[in-house]
Amino acid sequence: MSTTPLSPTPRSTIGRNAVRARTERSDLYDVLDAGLVCHLGFVVDGAPVVLPTAYGRDGGTLYLHGSSGARYLSGAEFPACVTVTHLDGVVHARAVMHFSMNYRSAVVHGTARRVTDADERWEALRVVVEHLTPGAWEHARQPNRRELAATAVFALDLTEASVKIRTGPPSDDTEDVDADAAWAGVVPVRTVFGEPEPSPDLPTSWSVPAHLRADHDREPIT
Amino acid sequence: MSTTPLSPTPRSTIGRNAVRARTERSDLYDVLDAGLVCHLGFVVDGAPVVLPTAYGRDGGTLYLHGSSGARYLSGAEFPACVTVTHLDGVVHARAVMHFSMNYRSAVVHGTARRVTDADERWEALRVVVEHLTPGAWEHARQPNRRELAATAVFALDLTEASVKIRTGPPSDDTEDVDADAAWAGVVPVRTVFGEPEPSPDLPTSWSVPAHLRADHDREPIT
Numbered sequence: 386m387s388t389t390p391l392s393p394t395p396r397s398t399i400g401r402n403a404v405r406a407r408t409e410r411s412d413l414y415d416v417l418d419a420g421l422v423c424h425l426g427f428v429v430d431g432a433p434v435v436l437p438t439a440y441g442r443d444g445g446t447l448y449l450h451g452s453s454g455a456r457y458l459s460g461a462e463f464p465a466c467v468t469v470t471h472l473d474g475v476v477h478a479r480a481v482m483h484f485s486m487n488y489r490s491a492v493v494h495g496t497a498r499r500v501t502d503a504d505e506r507w508e509a510l511r512v513v514v515e516h517l518t519p520g521a522w523e524h525a526r527q528p529n530r531r532e533l534a535a536t537a538v539f540a541l542d543l544t545e546a547s548v549k550i551r552t553g554p555p556s557d558d559t560e561d562v563d564a565d566a567a568w569a570g571v572v573p574v575r576t577v578f579g580e581p582e583p584s585p586d587l588p589t590s591w592s593v594p595a596h597l598r599a600d601h602d603r604e605p606i607t
Numbered sequence: 608m609s610t611t612p613l614s615p616t617p618r619s620t621i622g623r624n625a626v627r628a629r630t631e632r633s634d635l636y637d638v639l640d641a642g643l644v645c646h647l648g649f650v651v652d653g654a655p656v657v658l659p660t661a662y663g664r665d666g667g668t669l670y671l672h673g674s675s676g677a678r679y680l681s682g683a684e685f686p687a688c689v690t691v692t693h694l695d696g697v698v699h700a701r702a703v704m705h706f707s708m709n710y711r712s713a714v715v716h717g718t719a720r721r722v723t724d725a726d727e728r729w730e731a732l733r734v735v736v737e738h739l740t741p742g743a744w745e746h747a748r749q750p751n752r753r754e755l756a757a758t759a760v761f762a763l764d765l766t767e768a769s770v771k772i773r774t775g776p777p778s779d780d781t782e783d784v785d786a787d788a789a790w791a792g793v794v795p796v797r798t799v800f801g802e803p804e805p806s807p808d809l810p811t812s813w814s815v816p817a818h819l820r821a822d823h824d825r826e827p828i829t
């Protein structure tokens with residue numbers, strides 16, 4: 386794992402609530418690795434578009450994939466922002482303006498470049514699938530030529546990013562704490578996996594494969 | 608509730624996997640109302656920025672708030688995209704390229720306008736707090752003049768939006784189903800509330816208020 390710190394460019398330097406900023410590269414990787422869905426931002430005709438999508442990470446590179454026919458993926462590169470957010474709790478304060486959320490979020494800025502090298506494309510798709518469920522790439526049928534042609538792969542360097550984490554109880558004003566007129570605390574929020582549901586057309590002789598049971602048992606995410 | 612259908616502008620018309628598109632306004636409201644965090648996209652120097660933030664809905668208007676000192680909120684209006692995504696499951700197919708997710712997502716395009724009218728600002732803040740936890744606005748201390756001055760409120764009309772929902776088992780190719788060489792099905796993902804955790808400085812005489820218990824009992828959200 387790279388030990389390069391996160392880039393302190395103006396747009397990746399947190400201005401508001403800087404006490405929540407993390408600057409270690411390992412914090413970035415932890416937040417990215419714990420998520421399943423990212424929100425990809427790009428610009429079309431001067432306006433922002435934000436879409437949820439899957440992703441994967443290979444060292445200091447984030448990979449995204451999509452249909453090669455998708456409108457926003459038509460160029461060789463585009464300015465992109467990828468954000469991953471885990472909601473950990475609703476923070477109830479004594480004052481409504483101090484209500485908050487406990488969360489971990491990573492915001493990656495950069496230029497998404499279209500991956501054209503066949504080996505890198507293959508590895509990127511493996512990384513995206515393995516991010517979703519480790520073991521799935523070896524278990525299921527790997528891409529054929531037709532599927533590869535239909536798929537666009539983009540890479541985003543993890544060089545310019547910010548990480549923000551809030552934990553703990555509300556931060557109320559002293560006079561509100563002293564007034565003691567409202568409940569204060571945190572309602573935890575967790576994302577959990579349910580029991581695997583076999584496809585209706587799956588022969589009943591199948592049991593749930595080991596890599597899926599591992600997935601089911603792993604730490605709750607988001 | 609308005610019965611105006613969602614705007615069929617080019618950017619709000621779903622091109623990929625159009626079978627997943629929903630066009631009823633009630634679908635949009637359902638997805639928005641079930642979420643706690645949205646991802647707000649805006650453009651800075653030609654590049655996209657995507658940040659997680661709280662929100663609320665009042666009829667056909669989405670409200671956002673932030674610090675009045677935040678860099679991106681300095682103008683009277685800005686092109687914005689607000690996306691809310693609920694992850695409902697990881698879809699395991701027989702082929703890795705058919706892996707997918709079950710989800711509900713709403714993408715709202717428009718121009719966020721800064722709200723300056725005092726009454727609308729007050730109502731917007733109420734809506735954002737009540738979206739987080741119904742009952743919180745009446746329970747906790749409402750904003751004072753200093754807090755109001757420190758808070759920027761933006762409104763986004765819900766006139767141009769798309770909604771996409773995927774449910775059910777994987778969509779495998781017939782030859783992969785016939786080959787029967789991999790497990791196929793869905794691992795459900797749910798977001799749940801934990802037991803409320805009182806703030807360490809909350810007097811132990813407090814019990815959890817009724818509106819919070821209702822929050823804890825309500826349907827799991829993502």
